[in-house]
Amino acid sequence: MSIQSILDAITSGERSSAAYAALAVPESYRAATVHKDEVGMFEGMSTKEKDPRKSLHVEQVAVPELAPGEALVAVMASAINYNTVWTSIFEPVPTFGFLERYGRTSEFAKRHDLPYHVVGSDLAGVILRVGPGVTKWQPGNEVVAHCLSVELEDADGHNDTMMDPQQRIWGFETNFGGLAELAIVKANQLMPKPTHLSWEEAASPGLVNSTAYRQLISKNGAGMKLGDRVLIWGASGGLGSYATQMALAGGATPICVVSSPEKAEICRRMGAELIIDRSAEGYRFWNDEGTAQDPKEWQRFGKKIRELTGGYDVDIVFEHPGRETFGASVYVTRKGGTITTCASTSGYMHEYDNRYLWMNLKRIISSHFANYREAWEANELINRGLIHPTLSKTYALDEVGQAALDVHRNAHQGKVGVLTLAPEASLGVTDPDKRARFEDGINRFRDA
Known part of the structure; x- marks a missing residue:
């Protein structure tokens, strides 16, 4: 049985469990991979010089055995996240170390330790098979997936699954990710696909929407409330665009930091x-050598914020650039305010003046992805049309290297989608009347 037979069943609209159970699973599928024997290909280059188009391969790989508690999904579309960029340029470390360590934990985990890594941490598609013990989901269900992979054999994970000692990010710290025609996920990663969205639109929010929800809204993050003033770095980007929407929907005031008029x-x-257009304002928080920060620039940045807010500092800073901005973020937060951080795309070694933190009783809260409940709630915001996908451009699977390069060079807005099995964009909408109510919001990032 070919992949084409699976695609034909999906595009026909057939969704009965019996019909999908009758489909044979092929022996191989096309996937975006990096290779273990190429991890040194960029040695001696700066981060900016490293080109994902050279390291990401689209090739046939074997379909792995399905383990208990898992689902095999026919992936119609996926999306690019920064973790795929990291994987593709082998920074901060090659991901094969993650796969090797995971492979040592159990017989089924050994499947992940391969000389290639199928990448991608988002998907929208249709379930083909479920493993033993799966009862909530069945073949034929239209689904999206969040990227939290947990074992939940330790007590630590049962209050907040992000605390599971075996917590991993699917498609980054595990194999068989979503930038492929097929993917393996745990059943507790699955969520219903919003019916008013196309495959590529539905695939794009998963990682970033859930991450923003925990970081900004959840009690595990900033716990944003009505009236808060929220500084959002990269407010039009893959992560910041969801934080901006959440702030607006939740009655807060976003102060959006961007890098261009567009x-x-x-x-x-x-x-x-x-x-705040930081490029137009010309902020230089670090000297040319990157060895020292300029507190006068923090002060100038804080003054600009107060000009916009009518004299107020921000209650929350939504941080993810890291090294480049963290000193400024700590400085501009109000007394008693909160800095939440979920990433370090400009560098991991943060520096800030601790006097402005401790003497003003500010808090730094770490936030990493989301637990299943948080991811489900974030997906429900999409389903209800309170938050919309921020998809700006969609590539074919064969162009995945270029898609990753766009994100690597910040040459994109919102999210960049990738069609995997879907033969063209705009397929998969099953509730056009619902979509009509939200069309403007869904499309506002298109070709931006």
């Missing part, structure tokens, strides 16, 4: 009014 316009389309 990105500022995207924020206005979302409904934001307070916007």
